[in-house]
Amino acid sequence: MNAPDRLQGLPSSAAAPTIAVPAADVAVDVRRASVVYPSADAPVRALHEVDLAIGQGEFVSLIGPSGCGKTTLLRVIADLEPISAGEVLVNGMTPREARLARAYGYVFQSPALFPWRTVLANVMLPLQIQGRTKAQCEAIAREQLERVGLTGFERKYPWQLSGGMQQRVSIARALGFEPKLLMMDEPFGALDEITRDRLNEQLQQLWQRERRTVVFVTHSIAEAVYLSTRIVVMSPRPGRILKVIRSTLPDERTLGLRDTPEFMALAHEVREGLAAGHGADDEA
Amino acid sequence: MNAPDRLQGLPSSAAAPTIAVPAADVAVDVRRASVVYPSADAPVRALHEVDLAIGQGEFVSLIGPSGCGKTTLLRVIADLEPISAGEVLVNGMTPREARLARAYGYVFQSPALFPWRTVLANVMLPLQIQGRTKAQCEAIAREQLERVGLTGFERKYPWQLSGGMQQRVSIARALGFEPKLLMMDEPFGALDEITRDRLNEQLQQLWQRERRTVVFVTHSIAEAVYLSTRIVVMSPRPGRILKVIRSTLPDERTLGLRDTPEFMALAHEVREGLAAGHGADDEA
């Protein structure tokens, strides 16, 4: 009833009827997807008939109360979780085919580093898997580590790093292999504001430069508004999309933008959506 | 050289000379404490001659770039990490004695839930250890779970929860046993803004009501300003205290306060301190 049109705000088809979206332009297409976790007591409806289409080169943020299904939605797209109903297409393929085609990179909510590999070797891992030469891997890994401010920690082991540093290693690892589709689950959650701002800026520039498709989960409204072309607000029990907000900000963005009224209006809209999501929760 | 006086801004002695602090009023007293992590290559100086005194009933936030030693400082106070040099006193005792006296509660940076216990049983754990009756434990645990908005999830296991929900369980667990000294390491990092605001408010009210001493690590400047009586800004390599900012806000606080100029001025001061910390980092 309240569920928004799944194409609402899609750039290339903002005005066109839903069917007109050319398949080639859609990077991720989620159609009436539901996920139910079986459970001894009551099964959990983590996603309920979620509809969402993400165009090539879009930067979409998912925002919503804790436990509303953001991670689940990301996992569904990444073929880490089967859907109970509905359909999901990634670049016109099933998530599985897309995964096997190495179409995307994924940053988990927790760092997931291998304790037997050094920081450098952890970042090199996906590159090695793609079969690049050792020298290449190492060069890229070092560059990525520099970007996240971890030069000098290459030879440490994960357990010797602070929580935020581990998270940064995990980000460096995902960025290193330059996937066309990037999924990030609260990548900057454990970072201080300055580092976060810096990485936000870098991510924004990266997106500017290469226009990769990004699906991004965050709890920071400012971050979502600053980075996204569209913001998807979700609400829990059952997890569904409450609102999709199209950014009115120009593609070219600087941190200064955050003080503009336009930015604040968007942030306000998102906050209202979030509050509504929490309301829905309280009803349940 | 740049290191601030370790008693700077201590409420009961804001004007008095350092020695005048009555021991009974000092909950935590860190004197020229250093921590060095040995390492195969270069040893990491995680804390370097840190001086900090925290009075009874204070709410002190630690803020600083990722990897600057916030967690380490908390761990030192909690007797989880030995100091390489200096001295630490908690309620006039060594950290070890204080720990054995069950003087404090600790919320870790990651949830650290026991996978073989249900959510409810996880929250009951410290209460059981203190030897309360089963019925008591359960009543308190249920109440705490309600506070963090997890009623209905009592019988789930940790792995069935989202990241943010797990973190909330861990908070409920620490609050349940009503420690006089509460240490929290980025407890709200994985939560959305609305939930975070709600919990911030609750924590603030709790502190209002019972005036427990709180040492709080956060990356959110707004959170730090909203909650704290003092804000400690740290900088990395080696980890040290850069600045201690005394809050000028009234003890009684509401979320509305965040739009006041006084609040914004404080936030600005903290942000500048943080930026300076990052500068120090870049130099190193």
Next chain:
Amino acid sequence: MKPELRERALPVAAVLAAVLLLWYAGAVGLNAAGAIERVLTPKGAYTTSELIAATLNMQRPVLPSPHQVIADLWHSIVDWPLDSPRNLLYHVAVTAESTLVGFVLGTLLGIVLAAAIVHSRTLDRALLPWIVASQTVPVLAIAPIVLVILGSLGFSGVAPKATIAMYLCFFPVTVAMVQGLRSPQRIESELMHTYAASRNQAFWMLRLPSALPFLFPSLRIGVAAGLVGAMVAELPTGAQAGLGARLLTGSYYGNTVSIWSALVMSAVLGLVLTAAVAGVEKLVLRRPA
């Protein structure tokens, strides 16, 4: 439930069929030489099918064929009353008794030792290397002496056999438990640390639960080891009752078929015992889906 059963039974059946086939092939191959030499007379004059038939039904085969073993099992179980020494089940009961007593004692000893080692540096440093060394002492070599010494101390009946079973049993349990009791993540131990939980509390609430996944596989190995110990201990008690004694006398009287039926029986007993442990494991580690 039904399809699950099929899912489990089918692979076992398939593998079992493959094993039987291999077994028959092996029987023909291994027994052929003996059959040609001793059974098929006159020398050289026999057809292939005669040869195969002969290899599968020899008096004293190198490898008896499965049907011979099954027939022997069947007769020993059906033809004699349960309390007759000619009934294999009687021997199964004798061995099972000392195995179980030894297993229970060994498990207790193993857990207690592991707990002591984890909690005491003295024991960790002084004892652990010697526990390892104790296991490199070949039991069969000292079993006779141990039995004699135990006998002169007044132990008789199942006690000496159970002691040997225990000796073999406790080691895997100790090793796994030491590892298991040390397996809690650092952050988990630190959590208990902040609660100033007593050692006792930390043991019951953290160490033991996280050691359980280590304990159960070791119990499965332990019960098997205990069975071996019990059977080994039956030899120096003077070939009395029990599967070990059956194996010994079977081998001694050159009755290959009865060796194999005792062997099959001991394997079945081992399987039943491990299955029982696995059942307990399922029960204890059960978690709602």
Next chain:
Amino acid sequence: MALALAVLAAIGLWWALPAAGGEGERSALLTPVLLVTLLLAAWSVRRVAALDGHRAYGTATAALFGLWVVYFWEVSVSLYQVPRVLLPAPSFIVQALIDRWDILAGDFVQTVLKAVLIGWALGCGLGFAVGVAIDRAPFLQRGLLPLASLTSTVPLVAVAPIAVMWFGFEWPSKAAVVVLMTFFPMLVSTLAGLQAAGRLERELMQTYAASYGRTLLDLRLPAAMPFIFGAMKVNATLALIGAIVAEFFGSPTVGLGFRISTEAAKMNMALVWGAIVVAAVTGSAAYALLVQLERRIAFWHPSVRATA
């Protein structure tokens, strides 16, 4: 300090031994002294164990404990006049070790270097290989595992004569027994170890569409290492026992098991225990070696880090 005191008491007791006269009162008098020395010894071990700072202290504790055990063994044997055919005094055993080292060296080569080493390597290798192979085939796993567990419940006393029958008297039949004994623990541990990788880590490899081999190599095998080492350690002791006991059931005229069984029958218990000491030292050394190797390879595991 404690050590000095205990050693003093021990020496006193040592002197008192031959000096004490009459049969009956002798033990009555010395038993309390023995007990006091025992307490002192325990105390000294505790003190050494409490020492910190150097790796060697751990070994020293174990060694001291062992020395005390040997000491009390020696003293008790002569004090309570245990018949030599039941339990010879350590000094007799050492004597035998020195006098008959050439014989024992031959036995060591036969049993350890041939049967145990080859059998252990084959058994562990096979268990590992089969574990990795059937890890991909749940069908085979469900079918083979119960069967493989049968191989571990078939007692070695039953297998040894059969192995002799099939593989002859020489070391191959012993190696075969060892293979059978070591196979199952390794198989089970390998399978358990391969399951030990965390869900998150596995999903990470999935997102890379890493091939099965890659995931195995980069994630699952490293995660399985602590388990695999656990099996290798247990197998090291099992293999020794297996080979020695298998020699009881027919062997050439050399080997530790042969020595133990024949010399035991000749009441030459000193040499029997000499062979047992050779076996125990070998087993412990192998175990210690594997522990060191584990520290290197599974250095990241919390259980290793905790003790490092």
Next chain:
Amino acid sequence: AEKLTVQMKWVPQAQFAGYYVAQAKGYYKAEGLDVTIKPGGPDVSPVQVIAGNQADVVVNWMPDALAAREAGVPLVNIAQVFDKSGLMLTCKKASGVTSPKDFKGKTLGVWFGGNEYPFLNWMAKLGLKPDTDVKVLKQGFNVDPLLQNQAACISTMIYNEYWQVVDAGVKESDLITFFYEKEGVASLEDGLYVLEPKLKDPAFVARMAKFLKASFKGWNDAVKNPEEAAKIVVAADPSGSATLPVQTRQMKNIATLISTAGTKKIGYLEPAAYERTVKVLLTGGSSPVIKKDPGKAAMTHVVWEAAQK
């Protein structure tokens, strides 16, 4: 009743029929004895059992007993039931062995643990060096090495293993045997041994005498009536592996080793036979079983004579 425990050397079989018969027919009880018969086996060392005070008297072979004496367990022979040796080497004719001269280069199965000395003595006599001229196998306790052709010859007892070879399907005409007795290298087998210090106690001697008396009676019965003896043995086997035909045949063979059965001399240890055994043991190979002659200390007729009353 006085308690008494006797340890057998091997598993329950007709080799020990006399004791089982005496027990079953109540001869021990008639003497006022409550006797426990402990079965033996390849892993039971009667010497260890008696040293550990788990038996009052043991059935043992003389090489083993004398070796034990040197090792500090003062065993003394109080009676010798078997006056002949049943030990032999059994070979397949197909292996090419027709006389002891053909042993050279062959593989021979030998029972170790004290039983190898008569063999080594024999080889020394033949001028053959073990392990260079002949390959020696430590034989297990069954006859598989011969059946599997892993050895040209194996050790057997006339009353037992030999027949196992035959039962396995090897025709007697395909076998050739060499008796230790005939080769002049035999040692005394099943005798009864006790600890020397105990013989100082007259009560112990009296008790042992009663035991001998009843046991001899059992032996006489067993030799006279093998079928009945076999039945008793089979009933006494707790492992349930002994069978009537096999035990009957064994009893008949055993009877040939007790040439004194039915006479007054049963169980009497001939000093000459004793000395011959000692000589064999002193000269066997490079490291003899015993290094010094025990003299007459290892045997006594005291108990035997007391049993005659």
